[in-house]
Amino acid sequence: MSDGGVLAGGCLCGAVRYEVVEQPMGVVNCHCGQCRRFHGHFGAYITIPRETVAVSDSDGTLSWYRSSAKAQRGFCSRCGSSLFWNGDESDLLDVAAGSLDQPTGLATLRHIHVADKADYYTIDDGLERFPRGAPEPP
Template identity: 35%
Template sequence: MSLQPASGHRMLSGECVCGDVHYCVEDSFLYALNCHCSQCRKATGSAFKPLAGIERDKFSVVKGGDALLIFGEENGHDARCKRCGSHLYCVVRDGEYVHVSLGSLVDTPSIRPTAHIFVGSKAPWYTITDDLPQHQELP
């Protein structure tokens, strides 16, 4: 997607597996992390969730808002597609920020994960093999 908001940052697109839900997000993420907490592992069915955080007003669902399955409250929830179950994003930090599941992006963000968090509860069968910093909880 080649859209560019007034801020000058390019816009990235993301979507679920079945295509019912599409979103756009500004390519101005504040941080990107690999989260190994038990909640992220359960939500994704994998060893960890690569996520990128951004202010909520820089993210919007552009198609299929009515196709979202929301777990939680307005200011703190996980969002999935009702039909295919894709984990798309989480609203966090009292509703001020969104954690985008990096795997749901269609476009390549300029940011890369810089650390592993909650490795104190990582899956015992998974070995971290990169050189990124590892934090037992939040840094």
């Protein structure tokens, strides 16, 4: 943490860094097929207002992949870190929780899109599970 941010994080090579100045509710695990391919496993995200996230991309390696008609996914084109999910019609930004600097002080809240989860793991942590998206923004 630095510069007054609540949380900070970045990609594996360090070229892309960000600060989150609003405390997120917690972490939501998304098991949809797109998250699984993007992250190599399920996606773990915090969700915060986009305007409260300050991104530094000094080498210009932050790239965006349009993964659906309604969203783009941000990643570092140098090291391959999966960082962001940005919906076109939302003021919110999802940030990959695994890219946060430790300790985060956060806890996992729930699982979403579990109908699309992979078959090689089980969800047995007792948290709420939703077959598709959560009823409210995750």
